[in-house]
Amino acid sequence: SQQGEEDPQALSIQEGENATMNCSYKTSINNLQWYRQNSGRGLVHLILIRSNEREKHSGRLRVTLDTSKKSSSLLITASRAADTASYFCATDAGGGNKLTFGTGTQLKVEL
Amino acid sequence: DTEVTQTPKHLVMGMTNKKSLKCEQHMGHRAMYWYKQKAKKPPELMFVYSYEKLSINESVPSRFSPECPNSSLLNLHLHALQPEDSALYLCASSLGTAATYEQYFGPGTRLTVT
Numbered sequence: 001s002q003q004g005e006e007d008p009q010a011l012s013i014q015e016g017e018n019a020t021m022n023c024s025y026k027t028s029i030n031n032l033q034w035y036r037q038n039s040g041r042g043l044v045h046l047i048l049i050r051s052n053e054r055e056k057h058s059g060r061l062r063v064t065l066d067t068s069k070k071s072s073s074l075l076i077t078a079s080r081a082a083d084t085a086s087y088f089c090a091t092d093a094g095g096g097n098k099l100t101f102g103t104g105t106q107l108k109v110e111l
Numbered sequence: 112d113t114e115v116t117q118t119p120k121h122l123v124m125g126m127t128n129k130k131s132l133k134c135e136q137h138m139g140h141r142a143m144y145w146y147k148q149k150a151k152k153p154p155e156l157m158f159v160y161s162y163e164k165l166s167i168n169e170s171v172p173s174r175f176s177p178e179c180p181n182s183s184l185l186n187l188h189l190h191a192l193q194p195e196d197s198a199l200y201l202c203a204s205s206l207g208t209a210a211t212y213e214q215y216f217g218p219g220t221r222l223t224v225t
Contacts, residue, residue: 030210030211031210031211033213035216040199040219040221041218041219042115042201042203042216042217042218042219043154043201043203043214043216044216045213045214045215048211048213050211088153088154091210092209092210092211097142097159097161097166097167097205097207097208097209097210097212098156098159098167098210099156099210099214100156101153101154101155102153103152103153104151104152104153106151
């Protein structure tokens with residue numbers, strides 16, 4: 001399977017803390033994307049990082065990519081209760097316009 | 112308009128029923144997708160339409176039949192489903208057909224097969 005693995009599977013933190021989740025994949029990629037999914041809803045695109053990029057920022061989000069280790073991390077700084085959601089990485093490892101999603105990390109931010 | 116809409120939001124159907132899921136976008140996107148998502152699992156790709164033509168079928172059983180009537184609409188026709196087909200069905204679209212484009216997702220249709 002091309003599916004990426006994410007860890008941790010679940011993460012619970014206090015509001016204001018930082019949250020880090022990791023994604024590992026198996027084959028070479030051209031780009032990696034991160035998506036957020038609120039409970040039982042559609043996914044929302046957060047950020048895309050290309051294989052020739054090492055780090056990218058968007059607001060409170062910081063994404064890193066290490067193609068030698070086939071891994072990526074998503075850091076959410078100063079978390080808020082509204083960040084409570086599932087986070088998925090997705091790669092083009094399957095080829096073409098096919099996205100393959102990782103197993104996901106369930107983040108809970110408590111007040 | 113940066114929205115993908117899906118109808119219905121919820122659907123309960125028997126194993127002998129025929130029903131359809133609908134998806135619509137008005138962003139001028141040329142690729143549209145159907146995903147199936149089981150609880151606490153990632154979305155799994157079912158079909159991809161590029162420029163209104165079916166470009167990817169992930170070996171989906173024939174009881175699921177996709178249709179793209181025009182560049183804004185995507186349907187998923189359901190017939191003789193099994194209880195294990197109960198899931199959240201997500202539609203998505205993207206501007207282009209490469210995986211470098213972000214995908215915009217609809218809110219999904221929660222399907223229960225009884």
